[in-house]
Amino acid sequence: MRIARLSAVVLLVIALMGPVPVGAAPAAERHTVAYDRYSVTVDGRRVLVQGAEFHYFRLPSPDLWRDVLEKIRAGGFNTVSLYFDWAYHSPRPGVYDFTGVRDIDRLLGMIDDLGLYAVVRPGPYINAETTGGGFPAWLKLVPGLARTSAPGYTAAYTEWLSRVNPIIARHQVTRGGPVLLYNVENEYQVNTDAAYMQALQDKARADGIDVPIVTNVCCDAGSWASTWGSGPGAVQIPGVDDYPQSFDCANAETAWGPWGEGVTERVRTDGPGYAAEYQAGAIDLNDTGYERCRELTGPEYMRFFYKNNAIASGSTMFSYYMTFGGTNWGWLSQPNDVYTSYDYGAAITEGRQLTTKYDEFKRQGYFLAAARPLTKTDPAPGPVSGNPAVQAAARANPDTGTQFVLVRHTDRAASTDDASTLDWNTPDGRYRVPVTVTGRGAQILVAGLDLGGQRLVYSTSELMTHATIDGRDIAVLYGSGGDGSGGAGSRGDGDRGTAGETVLRYRERPRVRVVEGTVASSFDPATGDLRLAYRHDGLARVEITGGGRRPALLLLGTHETVASFWRMDTGRGPVLVRGAHLVRNASVHAETLRLRADAAAGGPIEIFAPAKRVTVNGTATPVRRTASGSLLGTLRGPDPVRLPELTGWRGHDEAPEARPDFDDSRWTVADRTTSLSPYPPVTQPVLYADEYGYHYGNVWYRGRFTATGAETAVKLNAITGRRGSYLVWLNGRYLGTAKGGVEADAEPNNPDPGPGTFAVPPGLLTPGQPAVLSVLVENMGHNDDWTVDDNRMRQPRGLVGAAIVTAGASVPVSWRIQGAGPADPVRGPLNNGGLYGERNGWSLPGSVDRRWPAIGALAGTAVPPGVSWYRTSFRLDLPRGHDVSVALNFDGPLPTGHRVMIFLNGWNLGLYGGGMGPQTRFVLPAGLLRDGAVNTLALAVTAREPSVLGPVNLVTLGVQRGGTAG
Numbered sequence: 001m002r003i004a005r006l007s008a009v010v011l012l013v014i015a016l017m018g019p020v021p022v023g024a025a026p027a028a029e030r031h032t033v034a035y036d037r038y039s040v041t042v043d044g045r046r047v048l049v050q051g052a053e054f055h056y057f058r059l060p061s062p063d064l065w066r067d068v069l070e071k072i073r074a075g076g077f078n079t080v081s082l083y084f085d086w087a088y089h090s091p092r093p094g095v096y097d098f099t100g101v102r103d104i105d106r107l108l109g110m111i112d113d114l115g116l117y118a119v120v121r122p123g124p125y126i127n128a129e130t131t132g133g134g135f136p137a138w139l140k141l142v143p144g145l146a147r148t149s150a151p152g153y154t155a156a157y158t159e160w161l162s163r164v165n166p167i168i169a170r171h172q173v174t175r176g177g178p179v180l181l182y183n184v185e186n187e188y189q190v191n192t193d194a195a196y197m198q199a200l201q202d203k204a205r206a207d208g209i210d211v212p213i214v215t216n217v218c219c220d221a222g223s224w225a226s227t228w229g230s231g232p233g234a235v236q237i238p239g240v241d242d243y244p245q246s247f248d249c250a251n252a253e254t255a256w257g258p259w260g261e262g263v264t265e266r267v268r269t270d271g272p273g274y275a276a277e278y279q280a281g282a283i284d285l286n287d288t289g290y291e292r293c294r295e296l297t298g299p300e301y302m303r304f305f306y307k308n309n310a311i312a313s314g315s316t317m318f319s320y321y322m323t324f325g326g327t328n329w330g331w332l333s334q335p336n337d338v339y340t341s342y343d344y345g346a347a348i349t350e351g352r353q354l355t356t357k358y359d360e361f362k363r364q365g366y367f368l369a370a371a372r373p374l375t376k377t378d379p380a381p382g383p384v385s386g387n388p389a390v391q392a393a394a395r396a397n398p399d400t401g402t403q404f405v406l407v408r409h410t411d412r413a414a415s416t417d418d419a420s421t422l423d424w425n426t427p428d429g430r431y432r433v434p435v436t437v438t439g440r441g442a443q444i445l446v447a448g449l450d451l452g453g454q455r456l457v458y459s460t461s462e463l464m465t466h467a468t469i470d471g472r473d474i475a476v477l478y479g480s481g482g483d484g485s486g487g488a489g490s491r492g493d494g495d496r497g498t499a500g501e502t503v504l505r506y507r508e509r510p511r512v513r514v515v516e517g518t519v520a521s522s523f524d525p526a527t528g529d530l531r532l533a534y535r536h537d538g539l540a541r542v543e544i545t546g547g548g549r550r551p552a553l554l555l556l557g558t559h560e561t562v563a564s565f566w567r568m569d570t571g572r573g574p575v576l577v578r579g580a581h582l583v584r585n586a587s588v589h590a591e592t593l594r595l596r597a598d599a600a601a602g603g604p605i606e607i608f609a610p611a612k613r614v615t616v617n618g619t620a621t622p623v624r625r626t627a628s629g630s631l632l633g634t635l636r637g638p639d640p641v642r643l644p645e646l647t648g649w650r651g652h653d654e655a656p657e658a659r660p661d662f663d664d665s666r667w668t669v670a671d672r673t674t675s676l677s678p679y680p681p682v683t684q685p686v687l688y689a690d691e692y693g694y695h696y697g698n699v700w701y702r703g704r705f706t707a708t709g710a711e712t713a714v715k716l717n718a719i720t721g722r723r724g725s726y727l728v729w730l731n732g733r734y735l736g737t738a739k740g741g742v743e744a745d746a747e748p749n750n751p752d753p754g755p756g757t758f759a760v761p762p763g764l765l766t767p768g769q770p771a772v773l774s775v776l777v778e779n780m781g782h783n784d785d786w787t788v789d790d791n792r793m794r795q796p797r798g799l800v801g802a803a804i805v806t807a808g809a810s811v812p813v814s815w816r817i818q819g820a821g822p823a824d825p826v827r828g829p830l831n832n833g834g835l836y837g838e839r840n841g842w843s844l845p846g847s848v849d850r851r852w853p854a855i856g857a858l859a860g861t862a863v864p865p866g867v868s869w870y871r872t873s874f875r876l877d878l879p880r881g882h883d884v885s886v887a888l889n890f891d892g893p894l895p896t897g898h899r900v901m902i903f904l905n906g907w908n909l910g911l912y913g914g915g916m917g918p919q920t921r922f923v924l925p926a927g928l929l930r931d932g933a934v935n936t937l938a939l940a941v942t943a944r945e946p947s948v949l950g951p952v953n954l955v956t957l958g959v960q961r962g963g964t965a966g
């Protein structure tokens with residue numbers, strides 16, 4: 001074991017400080033973090049890290065962080081993995097903000113309150129489909145190749161780490177907090193600067209990071225191992241990123257591991273296997289919609305690939321990317337891969353709803369937590385399968401002998417149902433065990449496991465969890481064959497009706513009482529084996545007493561029925577709850593179980609707990625004792641929700657910048673002739689928006705020239721990132737629009753959009769008179785920097801070329817540029833761009849629209865080319881003690897001629913239509929959406945052609961009684 005922390009010095013300092021002054025917070029409990037080839041340990045106890053990737057910056061409402069974190073914990077996770085996004089915190093060099101929605105100290109405190117661990121990933125580079133891959137756009141103006149030891153870049157990232165590391169450091173496990181592991185960089189293996197990787201680690205250590213340092217390796221772990229596995233730059237625990245299903249959500253039905261089996265490779269032999277990012281959803285590369293991404297990575301995929309990975313690799317550290325994806329609000333997205341929603345097809349939707357994927361996480365996560373011997377296993381000789389189509393691979397714990405056997409098809413693509421008999425040498429004897437692999441199923445079967453006071457010899461059902469409650473051992477098991485959720489090769493009826501057998505061992509014949517269901521039992525006095533045989537159907541209940549052991553209750557279910565169980569650990573031991581939509585927390589006080597739980601519908605709730613009385617969200621809930629010794633009560637469903645209609649809209653045309661007489665004298669003169677960008681401008685001067693400090697969102701250009709009368713056209717070129725475009729006016733006349741380019745150095749055989757030629761209408765220009773060209777460029781977020789050498793983070797935004805085509809002498813143009821004002825102190829640097837309305841507060845709540853013309857309903861409103869704003873306000877009154885997820889819903893066909901930028905109470909919550917992606921519903925997160933108060937919606941519509949607006953309304957994405965306030 002390597003001790004990752006040298007605590008002696010710290011302890012000495014504390015000792016010298018003397019007693020803690022009265023009134024100070026008690027010193028948090030300190031722990032030791034270490035690891036060996038099997039697992040990470042905390043104070044010597046092995047931890048199986050079941051991690052959920054969560055991006056706080058994609059959920060701009062700290063109270064909802066708690067909601068999602070509680071859902072993550074209830075789903076069987078013990079860890080959250082967090083990127084920290086440099087760009088999100090820093091509007092300009094030297095300026096950092098960790099307040100409000102950026103308060104990561106609060107976030108880490110919350111994670112600690114919930115008893116979760118955290119893997120922190122502060123980059124500096126994070127990728128993650130965030131603008132610049134996490135790099136603030138101001139870094140484009142800093143000399144030195146990013147993600148290397150170049151001095152300029154080093155100074156910049158040192159600034160970031162000097163701010164973020166101390167916050168992280170005080171929340172480490174070693175100081176009584178949740179931070180268990182510290183991740184440097186992101187998939188750096190395609191790059192080569194070992195000194196940089198080392199410098200990041202030295203910086204972390206100098207800033208007080210004393211937990212193990214990890215990194216996430218992509219694609220080819222081998223090359224990393226040989227180059228970086230030891231020596232400068234090597235981290236203590238390298239992890240691997242695996243995305244076996246790739247990202248083609250359009251082919252959800254047929255994909256079955258296009259990127260391979262997806263088994264996490266062990267990179268170093270002296271550390272545990274670590275699945276740093278294991279695919280749990282997908283970016284919607286083809287604009288197919290995230291529901292298809294959820295199918296691509298649905299329960300079937302999770303069962304096969306996650307179980308396969310766990311047993312084949314013996315990894316004990318997993319992080320699932322993403323478990324909750326969230327929203328690319330403001331200009332957070334890297335536009336070439338994603339649009340506003342970062343739902344990711346994850347287990348918890350963008351609207352914070354639980355899916356069947358969540359159920360699968362729960363089944364597997366509860367198992368990983370309950371099967372403690374899994375934290376230390378070696379490959380073991382597996383049972384011999386009588387049918388070559390069925391494979392049985394095994395791992396065993398060298399101390400307890402417990403075996404974990406993965407049963408799957410030998411050919412991973414096989415979708416038939418196949419039976420086999422395993423010749424299984426278990427720790428408790430040799431058995432012939434019948435198994436069935438249905439469709440693309442995979443099961444982890446266990447042999448030789450102590451279930452509290454019971455001895456599980458083996459079972460052909462899968463174990464979900466076991467708990468000792470009130471002196472009785474309760475185990476929840478379920479069948480093979482899936483949950484019937486559909487997908488390639490899946491059985492429509494799931495595991496209903498499949499056979500199961502569970503063998504337990506006793507000193508003498510125990511009493512067996514089948515409380516519910518049909519279960520046959522037989523006892524073999526020679527071995528002490530009690531064999532239970534049954535078909536998985538509903539939830540069978542078997543009580544076993546005597547036999548020389550304490551009482552036991554087996555709950556034998558199906559995928560579906562066991563998914564309704566929740567396990568919570570209280571100060572008085574574990575409790576099991578069946579029937580609520582979600583259980584957030586449980587505690588036992590005297591003989592009362594206090595539950596915090598959500599109900600999506602009224603119905604029964606069943607509780608196994610050391611208690612006689614129950615309160616749910618503070619309200620006493622009558623319960624009665626059942627034949628299984630549980631408590632049964634009734635949960636109240638939610639009250640009806642009424643959402644207001646969106647009426648009373650007022651509208652205002654914008655874009656005075658297009659008019660020749662607009663006063664731009666305070667705009668920035670565009671006079672730069674050079675840029676650090678390796679992508680040279682097409683014309684002079686340099687018009688790249690970043691060069692003038694306009695980093696996010698729309699920018700305006702105004703070019704003045706003296707007309708000769710010989711002008712025939714205007715030639716422009718802009719790089720906006722995918723989905724951006726630009727609009728052009730000459731002397732106030734709209735000339736048209738073109739798509740912005742994605743990259744300045746696009747392949748010649750795959751030409752990028754960007755260039756646009758606009759004919760000058762005859763008579764528009766008067767020879768000898770001043771003329772004004774106005775261009776609105778809809779910049780999207782910035783490119784990422786996955787590979788260092790092509791310096792993609794320096795891809796320009798805005799105009800990259802502009803010229804007047806003339807039959808006569810060339811026409812010089814003088815340019816001015818205007819973009820976003822100073823960063824919004826509350827909403828942060830990524831909230832706003834440079835539309836006139838944004839610069840003048842039209843996106844904010846307040847009464848700027850008092851004198852705007854009333855237009856009534858939005859649907860049917862004609863919009864001229866250019867920019868128009870529409871505002872309304874509405875009062876929201878949701879039922880108390882409920883969690884209502886609300887979205888703004890656009891009906892009708894996706895518009896192509898205009899796009900809508902959505903502001904709720906000033907927060908930029910996304911882009912609809914106009915090639916922005918297939919999204920029609922935009923989450924309005926509670927917190928930003930104010931309950932019991934008036935809310936302001938402002939829509940900035942950029943029309944590239946005359947357009948008509950469609951209907952828009954509020955919808956619910958989920959309604960539960962309960963919630964974080966419950």
Ligand code: IPT
Pocket residue numbers: 126127128129186187216218219241243277283
């Ligand atoms: C992996 C990145 O590490 C992560 O930040 C995110 O971008 C993810 O992909 C895709 O959503 S990169 C790997 C797929 C090559």
